[in-house]
Amino acid sequence: MAEAIQLRSVTKAYQRAGESLRVLDELELTMAGGTFYALMGPSGSGKTTLLNLVGGLDHADSGTVMVGSVDLTQLDGSELAAWRAGNVGFVFQGFNLLPVLTARENVELPLQLTPLSRRQRRAQAERALQLVGLGDRMDHKPSELSGGQEQRVAIARAIATDPQVILADEPTGDLDRSTAAAVLQLLQRLNRELGKTILMVTHDPQAADYADKVIHLDKGKLGRIDANPGRG
Amino acid sequence: MPWKLLWRNVLGHPVRSLLTVGAVAVAVFLVCVLDAVTSGLTRTLNAASANRLLVQSAVSLFVDLPLSYQQKMASVPGIEAICKWQWFGGRYEQDKGGFFAQFGIDADTFLPSYPEMKITRGSYDDFTKQRTACCVGDELADKYGWQVGQTVPIMGTIFERTDGRPWEFTIAAIYHSDSPAVDNQTMWFQFDYLRESLEQGGAEGPLGVGVYMLRMAPGTDPVAVQQAVDAMFENGPQRVQTTTEAEFNRQFISMLGDVPTLLRLIGGAVLFAIFFAVLNTMLMAGRERTRDLGVMKALGFTDRATGILLVAESLLLCGLGAGVGIGLGLLAEAPFAVATAAFLPGFGFDERTLLLGAGIAVVVGVVAGVLPGRRAARLTAIAALREVG
Numbered sequence: 001m002a003e004a005i006q007l008r009s010v011t012k013a014y015q016r017a018g019e020s021l022r023v024l025d026e027l028e029l030t031m032a033g034g035t036f037y038a039l040m041g042p043s044g045s046g047k048t049t050l051l052n053l054v055g056g057l058d059h060a061d062s063g064t065v066m067v068g069s070v071d072l073t074q075l076d077g078s079e080l081a082a083w084r085a086g087n088v089g090f091v092f093q094g095f096n097l098l099p100v101l102t103a104r105e106n107v108e109l110p111l112q113l114t115p116l117s118r119r120q121r122r123a124q125a126e127r128a129l130q131l132v133g134l135g136d137r138m139d140h141k142p143s144e145l146s147g148g149q150e151q152r153v154a155i156a157r158a159i160a161t162d163p164q165v166i167l168a169d170e171p172t173g174d175l176d177r178s179t180a181a182a183v184l185q186l187l188q189r190l191n192r193e194l195g196k197t198i199l200m201v202t203h204d205p206q207a208a209d210y211a212d213k214v215i216h217l218d219k220g221k222l223g224r225i226d227a228n229p230g231r232g
Numbered sequence: 233m234p235w236k237l238l239w240r241n242v243l244g245h246p247v248r249s250l251l252t253v254g255a256v257a258v259a260v261f262l263v264c265v266l267d268a269v270t271s272g273l274t275r276t277l278n279a280a281s282a283n284r285l286l287v288q289s290a291v292s293l294f295v296d297l298p299l300s301y302q303q304k305m306a307s308v309p310g311i312e313a314i315c316k317w318q319w320f321g322g323r324y325e326q327d328k329g330g331f332f333a334q335f336g337i338d339a340d341t342f343l344p345s346y347p348e349m350k351i352t353r354g355s356y357d358d359f360t361k362q363r364t365a366c367c368v369g370d371e372l373a374d375k376y377g378w379q380v381g382q383t384v385p386i387m388g389t390i391f392e393r394t395d396g397r398p399w400e401f402t403i404a405a406i407y408h409s410d411s412p413a414v415d416n417q418t419m420w421f422q423f424d425y426l427r428e429s430l431e432q433g434g435a436e437g438p439l440g441v442g443v444y445m446l447r448m449a450p451g452t453d454p455v456a457v458q459q460a461v462d463a464m465f466e467n468g469p470q471r472v473q474t475t476t477e478a479e480f481n482r483q484f485i486s487m488l489g490d491v492p493t494l495l496r497l498i499g500g501a502v503l504f505a506i507f508f509a510v511l512n513t514m515l516m517a518g519r520e521r522t523r524d525l526g527v528m529k530a531l532g533f534t535d536r537a538t539g540i541l542l543v544a545e546s547l548l549l550c551g552l553g554a555g556v557g558i559g560l561g562l563l564a565e566a567p568f569a570v571a572t573a574a575f576l577p578g579f580g581f582d583e584r585t586l587l588l589g590a591g592i593a594v595v596v597g598v599v600a601g602v603l604p605g606r607r608a609a610r611l612t613a614i615a616a617l618r619e620v621g
């Protein structure tokens with residue numbers, strides 16, 4: 001069973017012009033392992049902030065963030081880095097591949113933080129690229145790939161270390177509808193076939209349809225959690 | 233550490249990397265050459281013998297002293313031998329573009345006073361016995377393919393033969409010196425041959441002596457001899473200045489100004505400039521890679537690792553530059569040493585010079601990498617990714 005995610009009374013505020021802006025306010029949220037969640041809400045509602053806390057990129061001001069049995073609020077900077085390397089994969093809106101590396105090398109990058117040998121890393125990167133349907137584009141640089149292909153390389157990179165949790169921040173935001181559909185189907189497959197827990201931020205209700213459940217966030221407070229009809 | 237990324241980042245901007253490497257290479261090359269010159273000067277000074285004094289005109293090295301001084305100085309206690317040195321300044325007919333020094337000297341006291349010199353071919357005895365003989369350095373002989381017994385025509389410029397023909401010196405001996413005190417590209421001939429020619433009307437030119445070398449007996453106080461000689465000619469006809477060989481060399485070199493200090497200043501300025509060039513490159517590299525660094529941190533690379541990556545890139549550029557610079561230096565060393573042998577016999581790269589070049593590269597690399605490296609380490613993944621959307 002993949003790891004569950006639990007946020008207990010999580011508060012996160014930003015200081016701006018001497019004023020404290022509460023982005024997340026005593027947020028309570030439980031997500032089941034192995035489930036595909038879509039996170040929706042108006043711009044500025046704190047979706048990215050929430051994702052960053054769950055991904056160990058940022059610290060909560062108070063409360064606890066549990067991923068599996070690990071309380072992320074107890075880890076310091078380098079412990080968080082090590083935790084991220086093995087437990088979570090990120091997919092960003094802007095793809096964010098390293099331009100000087102080929103697709104294969106981009107996917108291999110997080111594997112450099114594992115004790116795998118060079119050959120094992122290569123094999124695992126190729127497996128991940130084949131899984132996302134890019135077995136024939138491994139030696140291409142990002143500039144030689146389409147947007148959809150770039151995002152699939154980014155997804156391959158996110159799953160290269162076989163993390164249980166995948167966090168995606170508007171992964172289809174820069175893609176046209178049919179390309180986006182392919183990426184969403186891929187995420188769905190990762191959830192269904194590999195049992196990954198996925199939390200995906202999106203503005204697009206059609207994208208949210210691919211998820212099992214939709215979490216609504218508004219002004220730092222949790223709205224409803226919908227189970228998608230006909231799914232899950 | 234993702235070393236491949238390091239290379240790719242450097243190769244990703246080939247022109248910028250090449251320019252930076254080139255700039256470091258030129259700087260390292262320059263600093264190595266400057267250092268070799270400075271240490272060459274030092275070596276030459278250090279090789280100077282403590283028991284040789286040199287007497288020159290108090291006015292200038294270019295003013296001759298009378299021949300009669302030799303007799304008078306011989307009476308000063310502690311002086312074991314005296315040898316005249318007269319600059320001949322002739323031109324070798326077969327190589328009008330080339331230059332080497334010729335001196336008229338006293339054959340009987342010359343070699344015994346310069347034990348640094350070893351006769352490798354021919355015989356010094358023959359040199360002393362034959363009026364028109366000469367003794368040449370092995371580098372000079374090898375350069376022109378001279379053999380013992382061969383006659384070398386030298387056209388006089390200061391001392392011209394009345395028949396308009398070149399002087400002819402027969403090679404009786406070839407010497408070699410391992411000490412920078414004596415170079416291996418000089419031709420020595422008998423001062424007496426020059427004097428006879430001038431006295432008998434075979435040649436025209438000033439009859440005098442540029443420098444008298446005084447060899448002191450072991451244990452002699454050089455200061456006492458210096459003072460005695462200087463005092464002897466206090467009232468003319470030509471006042472003299474007596475110095476140790478080291479001091480003489482130093483003065484000769486300082487006719488060009490305070491060379492070592494000047495060279496060090498130039499070297500320092502070059503380093504300063506190169507430091508900013510590398511720093512600029514690395515700051516640019518660090519900035520444009522903000523997003524990459526943010527991604528790497530999100531993937532789990534530590535602050536330390538990302539900082540080191542930039543320092544390593546800076547080191548790589550400087551290391552490549554140092555490699556090229558030192559390589560160029562080694563290629564240029566031999567021709568440079570030959571070209572400067574006459575006035576800088578000590579020129580040459582030693583391990584210290586090469587270590588200096590490599591050390592500079594490491595220091596510049598680290599220092600120029602620290603600033604962008606620190607920025608990279610402090611950057612948070614969130615800030616880096618937000619900055620570029």
Ligand SMILES: Nc1ncnc2c1ncn2[C@@H]1O[C@H](COP(=O)(O)OP(=O)(O)OP(=O)(O)O)[C@@H](O)[C@H]1O
Binds near residue numbers: 016045049
């Ligand atoms: N580093 C920061 N400093 C100050 N304010 C911040 C910072 N990061 C986020 N905020 C603010 O916090 C609020 C929530 O930001 P967040 O990025 O989580 O929103 P979001 O729901 O992801 O919005 P969007 O849909 O536009 O991406 C916003 O008002 C934003 O301006």
Ligand SMILES: [Mg+2]
Binds near residue numbers: 047048049169
């Ligand atoms: Mg956002």
